[in-house]
Amino acid sequence: MSLPIVTATRYVLPLREGGSLPGVVEGNDLGTYVLKFHGAGQGPKALVAEVIVGELFRRLGLRVPELKLCELDPAIGKSEPDEEIQELLVRSAGLNLAVDFLPGSFGYDGSSGVPDNATRAKILWLDAFVANVDRSWRNTNLLVWHKELWLIDHGAALYFHHSWMSAEKFTGLKYDASDHVFSTVARAVPGIDAELAAAITPDLLTEVIGLIPDEWIADGDRERYLGHLTARLADRTAWLPGGAR
Ligand SMILES: Nc1ncnc2c1ncn2[C@@H]1O[C@H](COP(=O)(O)OP(=O)(O)OP(=O)(O)O)[C@@H](O)[C@H]1O
Ligand SMILES: [Mg+2]
Structure with a gap:
């Protein structure tokens, strides 16, 4: 694909x-x-x-x-x-x-009624997993379009890849959920943890990593992404918002 x-x-x-x-x-x-x-x-x-x-x-x-x-x-x-x-x-x-391009969309500011709490918790879990620090109230990188919430701008996530030398720290890297736009639902995150973690299979990770064109990625780096994401998924106590179960 x-x-x-x-x-x-x-x-x-x-x-x-x-x-x-x-x-x-x-x-x-x-x-x-x-x-x-x-x-x-x-x-x-x-x-x-x-x-x-x-x-x-x-x-x-x-x-x-x-x-x-x-x-x-x-x-x-x-x-x-x-x-x-x-x-x-x-x-x-x-x-x-x-x-x-989503014409007529506007930046999420909390006034639109979406999303529900389960979706907020899911977004918080996933942002913590990929270490996305770009989802604060200052810069939500969420758009509202046709009354639904759309997620954009994930270029700052996975920042371990800027220094592969120290990338093993990524496995247990803490996540500061207090700055996240949905920090108030952090306590609900452990309740959805097992289901989300189980949904992220090695095949799923391999599939999305496989979508990167060769022009943007060095030889061997696909395996590195897979290795680091798999390790972080297996060791969630350090970064899970709301504390480990
Ligand atoms: N798909 C889209 N449809 C409509 N507007 C968009 C879309 N993607 C981005 N924008 C608008 O452009 C702005 C900048 O886009 P984006 O956040 O992806 O860029 P960036 O350079 O990575 O920004 P940042 O300064 O947040 O790092 C967004 O805040 C939003 O207002
Ligand atoms: Mg942005």
Whole structure:
């Protein structure tokens, strides 16, 4: 299985609220996408985290905008006056990540009535598992669209991969749930722990890791992701929000 591939045909505008300067593009399939560039500050590893985490969350029943791979010819940005953006496009020639653009969506601020407590607890468990620190009230990285909650921006998760040398610490790395947008449901997390952990099978992890294109990943790194995630899954006492069962 692999992610669909589209080609960017027009650079529409930059999303300046995003630190990595993602851009809205049109694709040759008539789709509109938020493009996350491999040439941005964190490099292709941020896109690797987007794919592993986004596709894992999707398979566990959460809403994540569809992810595709996107071929970029930097020439599509030639009328864009901003030099920083020109440089980013040139650095990002080749394959980037396209996130389905959700028109009219707005940032989650707690006022919309979604999600229910079970979903909040699930999101908290999963963010703790992948060490996603980007889900605070300051920056929820949750969008409300058609009255449902959509999860975006998982590029900062799995940050152990920026230093594989010390990656074994990831296994038991604590998670600070107090900063999480759903910290108030932490006590409900141990109650869903066994079910969620059992749902994350080696086959499921292998499947989502297999979606990463070779262009973004070094030889042997797929096995490393699998090894570290499997070890963290097996040893949940250190990081489980709400305390171990
Ligand atoms: N699929 C989408 N549909 C609509 N708007 C989106 C989508 N993805 C991102 N956005 C908007 O663009 C903003 C930046 O996107 P995102 O958080 O993915 O980028 P980032 O550069 O990783 O940001 P951050 O500064 O949070 O690290 C989001 O906060 C949201 O407002
Ligand atoms: Mg963000």
